[in-house]
Amino acid sequence: MKKIEAIIKPFKLDEVKEALQEVGLQGITVTEAKGFGRQKGHAELYRGAEYIVDFLPKVKIEIVIGDDLVERAIDAIRRAAQTGRIGDGKIFVSNIEEAIRIRTGESGLDAI
């Protein structure tokens, strides 16, 4: 199992959700987030050190899926979230060791 975390522009959330549903995903977690990438923040000096300020609103989505769906999910997110402008976001993929459905105790792929 893998977890895909994607930081996207908030107005792209509905399109990304629909694209992921077409891939066949059942569950998704969405969090309002703030952040900056390479260009978006601007640097300010504070007590001699340079800090990046200016967090921009973003949405973070998290999905846990079987390995077989990872490439399709990444493609779906990219297609739906891309505007071609800076700040389109990032996709991070990590391993998930275990998943448990609390109601039934099912685990692994059966739990997602």
Ligand SMILES: Nc1ncnc2c1ncn2[C@@H]1O[C@H](COP(=O)(O)OP(=O)(O)OP(=O)(O)O)[C@@H](O)[C@H]1O
């Ligand atoms: N290395 C990172 N670690 C954690 N979050 C990140 C990282 N890079 C970007 N993010 C998150 O993703 C959001 C969007 O990043 P953004 O698309 O601006 O990255 P970028 O590297 O500047 O790419 P681009 O050149 O397309 O703008 C950021 O606001 C931040 O929330």
